[in-house]
Amino acid sequence: MRLSFDEIQKEIKRVFVKYGMTEEKADTCARIHTESTYDGIYSHGTNRVARFVDYIKKGWVDINAEPTVEKEFGAIKILDGNMGPGVLNALYGTDCAIELANAYGIGMVGIKNTTHWMRGGTYGLYAANKGYIAIMWTNTESCMPPWGGKECRLGNNPFVMAIPGPEGKPALQLDMAISQYAYGKLQVTRLAGKKLPFPGGFDKDGNITDDPGAIEESMRIMPIGYWKGSSFSFMLDILGSALTGGIGAEDLDKKGMGSCGGASQVIIVIDPKQTCDRSYMSEIVEKATAYIKSSALSENSTGIYAPGEDYVAFRKQHDEKGIFVDDSVWAEIKTL
Amino acid sequence: MRLSFDEIQKEIKRVFVKYGMTEEKADTCARIHTESTYDGIYSHGTNRVARFVDYIKKGWVDINAEPTVEKEFGAIKILDGNMGPGVLNALYGTDCAIELANAYGIGMVGIKNTTHWMRGGTYGLYAANKGYIAIMWTNTESCMPPWGGKECRLGNNPFVMAIPGPEGKPALQLDMAISQYAYGKLQVTRLAGKKLPFPGGFDKDGNITDDPGAIEESMRIMPIGYWKGSSFSFMLDILGSALTGGIGAEDLDKKGMGSCGGASQVIIVIDPKQTCDRSYMSEIVEKATAYIKSSALSENSTGIYAPGEDYVAFRKQHDEKGIFVDDSVWAEIKTL
Numbered sequence: 001m002r003l004s005f006d007e008i009q010k011e012i013k014r015v016f017v018k019y020g021m022t023e024e025k026a027d028t029c030a031r032i033h034t035e036s037t038y039d040g041i042y043s044h045g046t047n048r049v050a051r052f053v054d055y056i057k058k059g060w061v062d063i064n065a066e067p068t069v070e071k072e073f074g075a076i077k078i079l080d081g082n083m084g085p086g087v088l089n090a091l092y093g094t095d096c097a098i099e100l101a102n103a104y105g106i107g108m109v110g111i112k113n114t115t116h117w118m119r120g121g122t123y124g125l126y127a128a129n130k131g132y133i134a135i136m137w138t139n140t141e142s143c144m145p146p147w148g149g150k151e152c153r154l155g156n157n158p159f160v161m162a163i164p165g166p167e168g169k170p171a172l173q174l175d176m177a178i179s180q181y182a183y184g185k186l187q188v189t190r191l192a193g194k195k196l197p198f199p200g201g202f203d204k205d206g207n208i209t210d211d212p213g214a215i216e217e218s219m220r221i222m223p224i225g226y227w228k229g230s231s232f233s234f235m236l237d238i239l240g241s242a243l244t245g246g247i248g249a250e251d252l253d254k255k256g257m258g259s260c261g262g263a264s265q266v267i268i269v270i271d272p273k274q275t276c277d278r279s280y281m282s283e284i285v286e287k288a289t290a291y292i293k294s295s296a297l298s299e300n301s302t303g304i305y306a307p308g309e310d311y312v313a314f315r316k317q318h319d320e321k322g323i324f325v326d327d328s329v330w331a332e333i334k335t336l
Numbered sequence: 337m338r339l340s341f342d343e344i345q346k347e348i349k350r351v352f353v354k355y356g357m358t359e360e361k362a363d364t365c366a367r368i369h370t371e372s373t374y375d376g377i378y379s380h381g382t383n384r385v386a387r388f389v390d391y392i393k394k395g396w397v398d399i400n401a402e403p404t405v406e407k408e409f410g411a412i413k414i415l416d417g418n419m420g421p422g423v424l425n426a427l428y429g430t431d432c433a434i435e436l437a438n439a440y441g442i443g444m445v446g447i448k449n450t451t452h453w454m455r456g457g458t459y460g461l462y463a464a465n466k467g468y469i470a471i472m473w474t475n476t477e478s479c480m481p482p483w484g485g486k487e488c489r490l491g492n493n494p495f496v497m498a499i500p501g502p503e504g505k506p507a508l509q510l511d512m513a514i515s516q517y518a519y520g521k522l523q524v525t526r527l528a529g530k531k532l533p534f535p536g537g538f539d540k541d542g543n544i545t546d547d548p549g550a551i552e553e554s555m556r557i558m559p560i561g562y563w564k565g566s567s568f569s570f571m572l573d574i575l576g577s578a579l580t581g582g583i584g585a586e587d588l589d590k591k592g593m594g595s596c597g598g599a600s601q602v603i604i605v606i607d608p609k610q611t612c613d614r615s616y617m618s619e620i621v622e623k624a625t626a627y628i629k630s631s632a633l634s635e636n637s638t639g640i641y642a643p644g645e646d647y648v649a650f651r652k653q654h655d656e657k658g659i660f661v662d663d664s665v666w667a668e669i670k671t672l
Contacts, residue, residue: 073610074440075411104410106444106604110611133575135471148640149631161571163578174571176564198544198562206635208534220634225560226534228512231643234628235497235510239469241620242499245612248620250627268442268604274409275446276581284577284584291586292570295485298556299542304484307567 001330002322009034012049015336019056020063025088032087036119038323040314043184044119046325050332051258052116060257061085061115067092070112070245075104078245081114083262090117090265094126094134097269101132105274109267112246116260121175121311124162127269128171131278136160138265139240141252144179144221147230150206152219155249156182157236164272165308166282172289173308178233179221186212186221240264337666338658345370348385351672355392356399361424368423372455374659376650379520380455382661386668387594388421388452396593397421397451403428406448406581411440414581417450419598426453426601430462430470433605437468441610445603448582452596457511457647460498463605464507472496474601475576477588480515480557483566486542488555491585492518493572500608501644502618508625509644514569515557522548522557576600 009030016026037045055061065084069077077096081089093109100107117123117138127134140155156179165171181189181200189196190212199208201215201222208222215221223229241248246264247255255262272281289306297304318324345366352362373381391397401420405413413432417425429445436443453459453474463470476491492515501507517525517536525532526548535544537551537558544558551557559565577584582600583591591598608617625642633640654660 071610074442076441076606076610078611104440105412106410106442108442108606133578135575145634146628146631146640148634148637149628150634151631153628153631161568161575163571163575172571172574174567176561176568180561180564202634224562224564225512225516228516228560231510232497232512234624235499235508235643238508238620238624239471239497239499241612241624242469242608242617243606243611245616248624248627250623270412270444270579272578274407274412275414275579276577280581281578284574287586288570288574288577288584291584292482292485292489295482295487295489298481298484298486298538301484304482307571 001325001327003325003330004322005034005038008037008046008323008325011333012046015049015053015333018336019053021085025085028091029085029087032091032118032122036122037325038315038318039121039311041119041121041311042324042326043182046329046333048118050336053336055115055258055261058258060261067111075100075107077107077109079109079111081111083113083115086115086117086260086263087122089114090123090267091126093265093267094123094269097267098127098130098132101269101271106268106270108243110244110246111265111267112244114260114263114265116258116263117265119175120158120160121162121173123267124160124173124175125171128162128164128173131164131272133164133270133272134160134162135268136266137236137240138260138263139237139248139252140260140263142249143183143219144223144233146234147223147227150202150220153249154223154230154233155237155252156221157233157240159236163285164281166286167278170312171308172285172306173311176224178223178229178236180224180229181221183216183221186216190216240266337661337663339661339666340658341370341374344373344382344659344661347669348382351385351389351669354672355389357421361421364427365421365423368427368454368458372458373661374651374654375457375647377455377457377647378660378662379518382665382669384454386672389672391451391594391597394594396597403447411436411443413443413445415445415447417447419449419451422451422453422596422599423458425450426459426603427462429601429603430459430605433603434463434466434468437605437607442604442606444579446580446582447601447603448580450596450599450601452594452599453601455511456494456496457498457509459603460496460509460511461507464498464500464509467500467608469500469606469608470496470498471604472602473572473576474596474599475573475584475588476596476599478585479519479555480559480569482570483559483563486538486554486556489585490559490566490569491573491588492557493569493576495572499621500617502622503614506648507644508621508642509647512560514559514565514572516560516565517557519552519557522552526552576602
C-alpha cells in the first residue's frame with residue numbers, strides 16, 4: 001500500500017505512546033521510523049516497529065531511560081545510554097558531537113549500553129544536513145563467522161560516512177553493514193525463488209554459495225571482501241567498546257537482549273568549515289561524482305551511482321506515489 | 337636472501353642521502369622502509385626504494401620539502417605536505433594528531449599535497465604503540481572501476497584502524513586497501529601460474545574471474561564487497577579531499593605524478609585514557625580475540641587470526657632467520 005508521511009508517523013506515534021513513551025519522544029521516534037521508510041530503508045522503518053514493541057515488552061528497551069554523561073574531556077563525551085531507546089540516544093549523541101565539533105572542529109561521542117539505533121544513516125544524514133561530515137558505527141551481537149571459522153563470532157557492525165552535498169543538493173552517504181548481505185535480503189531472495197547476485201556465504205559443508213536458503217541454514221554469511229571485512233568488523237567491535245567503555249560482541253551475545261541490546265556506538269562529527277571552504281567542498285563532491293559517472297558502463301550495468309543516490313530516488317518515487325508500506329506490516333502495526 | 341635490520345636500514349639510508357636527503361631524514365625514512373620489510377610488507381619496504389628514487393629523479397617528490405600549517409582550529413590541524421616525502425609528512429602529521437589528542441582527547445590532522453606514505457599501517461602502529469587509537473586513510477589516483485562501470489575512476493584508498501594491544505602485547509591493526517587484491521598480488525599469482533583464491537575482478541568481456549592475468553589486462557580489479565567497497569572507496573576519496581582541502585582521484589590522475597603524488601591524508605588519533613581504563617581496554621581486546629578464536633574452524637581453514645597477527649608472525653620469523661629481501665630487489669638497491 002501507499003501512505004502519506006503523516007499517516008505513517010501518526011500511527012507509529014500512537015503505538016509508541018501506548019507502550020509508554022512521552023508524546024514528544026514518541027513523535028521523534030515515529031518520525032525517524034517514517035523517514036527511514038521514506039528513504040526506502042523499510043527494514044529499519046515501518047518493518048521494525050513491531051519488533052521494537054516486542055523489545056519493550058520483554059524489558060530489553062527501557063522506554064523512559066535517558067542518556068547520562070559518564071566522562072567528558074575536551075572534544076570527547078562518553079554517554080551511558082541506560083538501555084533507553086536507541087534512536088533517542090543516538091540523536092542526542094549526534095547533537096552532542098555537533099556541539100563539540102562547533103567548539104573544537106571535531107567531536108567524538110561514545111555511547112555505551114544503548115539499544116538499536118535502527119538505520120545508522122539517520123544520524124549521518126542528520127549531521128550532514130546541518131553541514132557536518134560524520135563517521136559513525138555501532139557494534140552488534142554476532143551473526144557472522146570470523147574468516148577461517150564457521151561459528152558466528154562477529155557482528156555485521158554498520159559503518160556510516162556522510163558529507164553534505166553540493167550546495168542545495170542532497171547529502172552523500174555510505175551506510176553499510178559489514179556482511180555482504182543482510183539476513184533480510186537472504187530471506188526475501190529465497191522467498192522470491194531467486195539466487196543472490198553474488199555468492200553471499202557458505203553452505204553447511206563449507207561450499208561458497210549464492211543460494212540464500214543454504215546460507216540461512218548454515219548461518220555462515222560472508223563479510224565484504226572475505227578476510228578484509230572480517231578484520232574490519234572485528235576492529236569496529238573492539239574500537240566500539242574501547243571508545244565508549246561499553247561491551248562487545250561476546251558480551252552482547254551473553255546479554256541476549258535482542259539485536260544491539262547493550263551495544264556501543266561511536267559518533268565522530270567534523271566541521272568542514274575548519275578544513276576547507278564550502279564552495280571547495282561542493283566542487284569536490286560534484287567533481288568526484290561526475291568522474292565516476294564518466295566511466296563507460298560495464299556489461300549489464302544499471303548505471304553508476306554515488307553513495308546516497310538510492311535514498312534520493314526513493315524519496316522521489318514516494319513523493320510521486322505515496323510511501324510504500326507492506327500490507328502485512330501495516331496490518332500488524334494497526335494491531336499493536 | 338636474509339639480512340639484518342641494520343644492514344637494510346644502512347643501505348637504504350645510503351641511497352636516500354645520495355639523492356639529496358639530510359642524514360637525519362634519510363635515517364628515518366630508511367628505518368620506516370626497513371620496519372615495513374621486517375613486518376612482512378615487502379611491497380612498501382625494500383621493494384619500494386627504487387621507485388621512490390625514480391620519483392625523486394622525476395621531480396615527483398620534493399626531497400627537502402617540509403610540511404607547513406595551513407589551518408588550525410581546536411583539535412584540527414591542516415597541513416600542506418608541499419610534495420615532500422610522504423613518510424616524513426605522515427609521521428609529522430601523526431605526531432601533531434597525538435599532541436591534539438593529548439589536549440582534546442581526539443585530534444585530526446589533514447595533509448594535502450603530500451606523496452606516498454608507503455605502508456599506511458606505519459602510522460597506525462606508531463600511534464597505537466604510544467597508547468592511542470588511530471583511524472587513518474589516504475586517497476590515491478584511480479586504479480579500479482566504480483561499481484557498474486568498467487574504466488578506472490576510484491583509488492584503492494588504504495584505510496587503517498589501530499588500537500594498543502593488551503598490556504605488554506603487540507598492537508592490533510587493520511591496514512587494508514579497498515581493492516580485493518593489489519596489482520602486485522595479481523602479478524605474483526600470475527607469475528606463479530596460479531589462480532586467485534577468490535574472484536578478484538573482471539576480464540575484458542565483463543566476466544567475473546579468478547585469473548590474475550585477465551584482470552591485469554582489463555584493469556578491472558574489484559572492490560571488496562562489490563558495490564559496498566566501491567562506495568566506501570568513493571567516500572574515502574571525497575572525505576579525504578574535504579577534510580584536508582586537498583585533491584581527489586580525478587585531479588591526482590591529471591597531475592600524473594605517480595602513485596599518490598599530491599594525495600590527501602586524514603589522520604584521526606584518539607586518547608583512549610579519556611574513554612575507558614587501560615585495564616578495560618586490555619580486557620576488551622583479549623576477550624574479543626579469544627572469542628573469534630573460539631569458533632570451530634571452517635573446512636580447509638589455516639586458523640582464525642586477529643588483525644595484526646600477520647606482522648607479529650613476520651617479526652618472529654625475521655628475528656629467527658634474518659629479514660627476507662628479494663635477491664633482485666637488493667641487487668637493484670645496491671646499484672642506486
